[in-house]
Amino acid sequence: MKSPKRTLVAGVAVLATVTALAGCSAGGDEGSASGKTELRVATFPPGADAAAYDAFAAQEKQFEKEHPDIDIIGVEYEWEGPTFAVQLAGGSLPDVFTVPFTDSKTLLENGQLMDVTDAIDELGYTDRFNPIILDGVTGDDGKLYGFPRQAYAAALHYNRDLFEQAGLDPDNPPQTWDEIREAAKAITDATGKAGYAQMAINNTGGWQLTSQTVARGGRTQTDNGDGTAESTIDNDATKAALQFLHDLKWTDGSFGSKVDLDWGTINQEFAAGNIGMYTSGSDIYTALVRDFGMDSAIYGMTVVPLEGDDPGTLGGGDIAVMSPTIDETTKAAGVEWIDWYYMQKLMDKDAAVLDAKTLDESGQAVGTPLLPVLSRELYDESQEWIADYINVPVDQMKPFSERIWDQTPVGEPKVKTQEVYSLLDSVVQTVLTDQNADIDALLAQVQTEAQAKLDE
Amino acid sequence: MTMTLSEQRAAVEDSPPPAARRPRRRSPLTWYRGGGLANLVFVLPMLFVFVFFSWSPIVQSVIMSLQKTNLIVAEWVGFDNYLAVIGDPELGRAVINTLWFAVLALLFGFPLPLLIAVLMSEVRRGKGLYSALAYLPVVIPPVVAVLLWKFFYSADPSGVFNTVLGWVGIPPQPWIQDAVQAMPSLVLEATWAGAGGSIIIYLAALLGVPPELYDAAEVDGAGIWKKVWHVTLPQLRGILFIMLILQVIATAQVFLEPFLFTGGGPAGATKTVLLYIYDKAFRNSLGGDYGEATAVSVLLAIVLAVLSWLYFKLTDRWSTT
Numbered sequence: 032m033k034s035p036k037r038t039l040v041a042g043v044a045v046l047a048t049v050t051a052l053a054g055c056s057a058g059g060d061e062g063s064a065s066g067k068t069e070l071r072v073a074t075f076p077p078g079a080d081a082a083a084y085d086a087f088a089a090q091e092k093q094f095e096k097e098h099p100d101i102d103i104i105g106v107e108y109e110w111e112g113p114t115f116a117v118q119l120a121g122g123s124l125p126d127v128f129t130v131p132f133t134d135s136k137t138l139l140e141n142g143q144l145m146d147v148t149d150a151i152d153e154l155g156y157t158d159r160f161n162p163i164i165l166d167g168v169t170g171d172d173g174k175l176y177g178f179p180r181q182a183y184a185a186a187l188h189y190n191r192d193l194f195e196q197a198g199l200d201p202d203n204p205p206q207t208w209d210e211i212r213e214a215a216k217a218i219t220d221a222t223g224k225a226g227y228a229q230m231a232i233n234n235t236g237g238w239q240l241t242s243q244t245v246a247r248g249g250r251t252q253t254d255n256g257d258g259t260a261e262s263t264i265d266n267d268a269t270k271a272a273l274q275f276l277h278d279l280k281w282t283d284g285s286f287g288s289k290v291d292l293d294w295g296t297i298n299q300e301f302a303a304g305n306i307g308m309y310t311s312g313s314d315i316y317t318a319l320v321r322d323f324g325m326d327s328a329i330y331g332m333t334v335v336p337l338e339g340d341d342p343g344t345l346g347g348g349d350i351a352v353m354s355p356t357i358d359e360t361t362k363a364a365g366v367e368w369i370d371w372y373y374m375q376k377l378m379d380k381d382a383a384v385l386d387a388k389t390l391d392e393s394g395q396a397v398g399t400p401l402l403p404v405l406s407r408e409l410y411d412e413s414q415e416w417i418a419d420y421i422n423v424p425v426d427q428m429k430p431f432s433e434r435i436w437d438q439t440p441v442g443e444p445k446v447k448t449q450e451v452y453s454l455l456d457s458v459v460q461t462v463l464t465d466q467n468a469d470i471d472a473l474l475a476q477v478q479t480e481a482q483a484k485l486d487e
Numbered sequence: 488m489t490m491t492l493s494e495q496r497a498a499v500e501d502s503p504p505p506a507a508r509r510p511r512r513r514s515p516l517t518w519y520r521g522g523g524l525a526n527l528v529f530v531l532p533m534l535f536v537f538v539f540f541s542w543s544p545i546v547q548s549v550i551m552s553l554q555k556t557n558l559i560v561a562e563w564v565g566f567d568n569y570l571a572v573i574g575d576p577e578l579g580r581a582v583i584n585t586l587w588f589a590v591l592a593l594l595f596g597f598p599l600p601l602l603i604a605v606l607m608s609e610v611r612r613g614k615g616l617y618s619a620l621a622y623l624p625v626v627i628p629p630v631v632a633v634l635l636w637k638f639f640y641s642a643d644p645s646g647v648f649n650t651v652l653g654w655v656g657i658p659p660q661p662w663i664q665d666a667v668q669a670m671p672s673l674v675l676e677a678t679w680a681g682a683g684g685s686i687i688i689y690l691a692a693l694l695g696v697p698p699e700l701y702d703a704a705e706v707d708g709a710g711i712w713k714k715v716w717h718v719t720l721p722q723l724r725g726i727l728f729i730m731l732i733l734q735v736i737a738t739a740q741v742f743l744e745p746f747l748f749t750g751g752g753p754a755g756a757t758k759t760v761l762l763y764i765y766d767k768a769f770r771n772s773l774g775g776d777y778g779e780a781t782a783v784s785v786l787l788a789i790v791l792a793v794l795s796w797l798y799f800k801l802t803d804r805w806s807t808t
Contacts, residue, residue: 117769120558232750234770288642290664291752453770460754464666 068101070364072372073108073128079321086393093385094371101364110349119143119354126357127365129349132167133448135177138352139168144176145353150366151175156374164404167442168350180373182348182402183312184440185242185335186431187211192329193307197221204333204430208247208275211308211336215285218307225287226307227279228300229459233293236459237452238443239310241345243272245441248339251451252444252485260446260485264455265478268339273462273470281466290463299323310335312347313431316423317396327423332400333430334438343441346402377405380416387420398423400432402440451481552781568782572767578783580755581763584670588759589738591671596678596685597734601727603682604689605715618687625683633747636676637663640748663748666756673744673757681737685730689723696722732798739791760787 074087091103106125115134118124130138138144151157157165160179168177191201197217205211215226230239241251249268253261280286292300298318300306302325313332319325335344351369353362375382387397398421403410414421425432444451458477461468513521552568554561572578607617624632639647640662649659663669700718709717720727742761745751751758751766758766760783768780 114769116558232752288659288661288664291749449770453766456752457754460752461666464661464664464753 067099068360068364069104070101070127070361070368071104071106071125072365072368073125074105075107076109076318076322077107080324082394083321086390086395089389089393090372090386093389094368097371098364098367101367103368122354122356124354126361127351127353127368129180129351130177131349132164132179132182132347133443133445135167135350135352136445139170139176143355145355145357145362145365146174146176147178147353147366148175151178154366154370154374159378159405159409161404161406163440163442164348177350177352178369178374179404180349180351181314182346182404183314184344184346184402184435184438185246185310186313186435187308187310187333187335188301188315189308189331189333190301190304190306190329191331191427192304193218193222193224194331197307201331201427202430204331205308205336206333207336207338208271212275212279212283212285215279215307216283219283219285219287222307224305224307225289225300226283226285228287228289228292228297228306228309229276230292230294230297230309230311231290231459231463232456234449234452234456235293235297236457237455240269240272240455240459241444241452242310242335243275244269245343245345246335246337247271248337248342250441250444251455251481252446254445258446260444262451262478262481262485264451264481265474270470270474273458273474276459277462277468277470280463286463290460301325304329313400313402313435316399316428320396327427330424330427331430332428334434337438343439344435345443346440347443348402348404377403377413378409380413383413383416384420387417391420391422396423397421398425400428400435402435407436447481447484447487450484454480454484548781549785551777552785553778555776555778558777564778568776568778569786572779572783572786577755577758578760578763581758581760584755584757585739585741585759585761587670588674588741589735591674592677592734592738593731595671595674596681597731599678600682600685601689601723604686604693605719607686608690608693609711618690621686622683624680627680629680629743630747632680633676633744636679637748640672664753666753669749669753669757673748676748677741677744688726688730692723692726693719729798729802732794732801736791736794736798739787739794 075083087105091105094103095101108125108128110128110130115124115130135144156178157175164179164182165175168175168179170176187204189201189204194201194204194214197214198221199214199217205214211227218224218226230236244251244266245268247268249263249266251262251264251266251269253263255261276286280290287306289296289300294311297306297309297311298315301309302319302323316330316332319330320327337344351373353365353369357365371382376386377383390397397417398414401410454477458473461473462470551561553563553565555564555568556562603621607614607621610617627635641647641649642659642661642664643649644653644659646659646662648662652658652660661668662672696719700722701714704714704718740761741759742765745757745759745762746765749757751762764780764783764787767776767783
């Protein structure tokens, strides 16, 4: 030993490293120092305004008062394609989170969701759900893997202010695709803004194209009922939907200049007053006001025009689920939370009123039109319970809420949903960036590609 | 380290005779007495971090490229992933896009910093100011720079660049909203962002050109362009070549610009190899094809390793300049 001192210093260095790395290891200990069950729950996307945090803090307090043995930890969460699978594998998802209908089937087939059949039975909800919606959370084994929480239908959102500037009547929004085209041109001619816009990237292009195909009476996929499906993208309705985009962009010049929008950015553009009309889910009002600072006076919503011989309104929604890796205690706490936070307000008057009151006091949107996950009667009733707290401009949403019940809801394609959407993104982008795009050839090609994906 | 001394001796005798001037193998005892243990202990943390954060993921991804996995369950599929991606026309397109980026980056990005550096080396006063100005874009965080340029590239007639074009009577351009214009737009931003670093290197290299060469050229009656052509460029030949290889290696890994500007669009016109890998792995919400994604990564790594080897060979040869 020439230099014991040096060895000692080095030893300390090693110790320091090991300690630092040990600190990196996941601290998945259940239960906090106070002996409560810690429950990590999804809240809202990052970037929400302070009021959203206030509302959640108030609700957290209410819940913990009723359940003194549970400690709720809110986690910012947004369902995002690219990160979800990695978070799932890495174990960094909250214990309770929400996923879209489109992905629930695949997740439960992969064994990535917690079985909650007993909990739903115990709460007595099994018979109360809308059966079409319940099907989306039922596995091949007949078990239930989540609580359907809310549903939306496709809607046409429009800027009332731009309508007025263009000499259009904001209380009589367009009712056919041709009228939408005329209105879009009028808006662009009068204001120079985009009369109409549509999402085109990150799978939202495929999502909206599918939605408009259904609205024109076509379908992009036929389900064989055994986990396989036939691609039917190459149909007249999809072709008409693409031709519509082409005409607005290249013939009328009313589409606007941005062809690289997705769910977030199109909302941002609309909230900033740069878009006359666009289609998206009926549930976005909350996000427009909360996350994008829209002035509610400009907002108008109506149904998506239906035409053709079997048209429908594409619907979707999300499901409150739990990670399959949590232990029994946490699962029990999770069921309590889902029931309290998501479900009770749909069926219990006191809970509905409390929820509406809390949200209203924090300046959050109350009363955004949704589709019922239970029954329509119950939904209508719940809207009456909270009538005093509804703070969204209901009259500006009337064109939607009065007509939506006459439309047939259609679910999103079930097999390889997002992958096919991704293929369709490219088709939408080509039509919007290439004036001479051959729509027939594009559809024939994407049909082949989609079928190959389905057959994998 | 469980060899007995006799075994060691045997091993030494079996091994081929040591080359000339190679030091004799030290026994563990002398290694230990020479403070070898302390050295090893000092290296350990570093080694640990490297193995843990750098080498193990590399090995992991090679393993993953032979599997079909969703990160939770994995099954071995041999070279299927490689065959699948090599047969994927989309990868071919991504390679062509990447090469197109590289070519454009050479056209815009290679001569420009050199030109600026030569001009800057000619100025007498305020050299520091010019250097600072040239280097400024490098200091701006890349994501901020891209978002800023995205705003400049607004396709509205009221967009920043379109307004400037409007002053000289050019109609508004779609920039990144168009399949043909998107890639050059990306390269323009990347050049702006990266030129500063190259300029500084060229400036340093220019200082190494002996002034008497210029004097001699002047005596022969050469003007500034002749001087640049006959003196500066030949003197910089080595560094130019090194910069070229480095740039090719860098452009092969282009990700940030297409990812942030266009997400690979419009209609796949700016989808580069790295973005292709990203999409393969993360595009699909329920776990992408990690096996195929890592297979492309491994292939790309091999190509880059060859380029890097070339770079080292050449830098050895040019190291005299």
